[in-house]
Amino acid sequence: QSVLTQPPSASGIPGQRVTISCSGSSSNIGSNFVYWYQQLPGTAPRVVIYRDNQRPSGVPDRLSGSKSGTSASLAISGLRSEDEADYYCVTWDDTLSGPVFGGGTKLTVL
Amino acid sequence: QVRLVQSGAEVKKPGASVRVSCKASGYTFNTFGIVWVRQAPGQGLEWLGWISAYNGDTNYAQRFRDRLIMTTDTSTSTASVELRSLTSDDTAVYFCARCPATYPYDHGGQYFLDYWGPGQLVTVSS
Numbered sequence: 001q002s003v004l005t006q007p008p009s010a011s012g013i014p015g016q017r018v019t020i021s022c023s024g025s026s027s028n029i030g031s032n033f034v035y036w037y038q039q040l041p042g043t044a045p046r047v048v049i050y051r052d053n054q055r056p057s058g059v060p061d062r063l064s065g066s067k068s069g070t071s072a073s074l075a076i077s078g079l080r081s082e083d084e085a086d087y088y089c090v091t092w093d094d095t096l097s098g099p100v101f102g103g104g105t106k107l108t109v110l
Numbered sequence: 111q112v113r114l115v116q117s118g119a120e121v122k123k124p125g126a127s128v129r130v131s132c133k134a135s136g137y138t139f140n141t142f143g144i145v146w147v148r149q150a151p152g153q154g155l156e157w158l159g160w161i162s163a164y165n166g167d168t169n170y171a172q173r174f175r176d177r178l179i180m181t182t183d184t185s186t187s188t189a190s191v192e193l194r195s196l197t198s199d200d201t202a203v204y205f206c207a208r209c210p211a212t213y214p215y216d217h218g219g220q221y222f223l224d225y226w227g228p229g230q231l232v233t234v235s236s
């Protein structure tokens with residue numbers, strides 16, 4: 001059972017906007033930056049959002065991050081087939097004194 | 111370009127130890143940290159710990175603190191992690207990743223992982 005809660009799956013059709021949530025508490029999301037990682041099948045993860053809402057170079061602006069209180073979200077607009085992947089949120093947990101990953105969300109593009 | 115190279119798959123018996131290595135190139139090794147993350151078959155990502163390649167400071171995930179050791183060798187730009195007392199639950203792909211943190215107080219830096227190794231499968235089976 002992960003400290004951060006993500007829905008196990010999400011789906012959408014091409015062109016649609018989908019949102020993936022990540023729920024935590026005051027000791028993690030509520031007081032630390034959230035990062036999001038995308039993991040394509042059979043590959044290592046890559047960071048797509050850092051510091052709640054910043055995009056690394058090379059990540060399309062169709063992906064955006066937000067945070068409110070003890071929850072964070074990753075939004076993907078203009079959904080494309082190449083967005084089909086597993087997505088993980090991660091943040092620091094003050095109680096555990098270390099980073100914790102969410103359980104991951106498998107995004108399917110129908 | 112930045113590269114992290116890991117060794118081939120290993121098979122270990124329960125109770126044994128495993129050492130996984132990660133050789134870095136394409137950047138100044140001792141100006142970054144290394145994080146280890148694992149992924150059990152069909153499961154999510156799990157952060158194991160961080161080590162500073164600058165001064166050897168470490169931060170291990172609580173549940174592994176009694177059987178995990180991370181080291182770096184700046185002469186060969188290699189990071190290693192040793193996990194003892196293996197059980198079948200330790201069967202996973204072990205990834206190394208570069209991070210900007212070189213001091214323990216840089217919390218965000220310990221999970222900002224910009225370059226990853228390809229992963230190394232460790233199978234624990236009798």
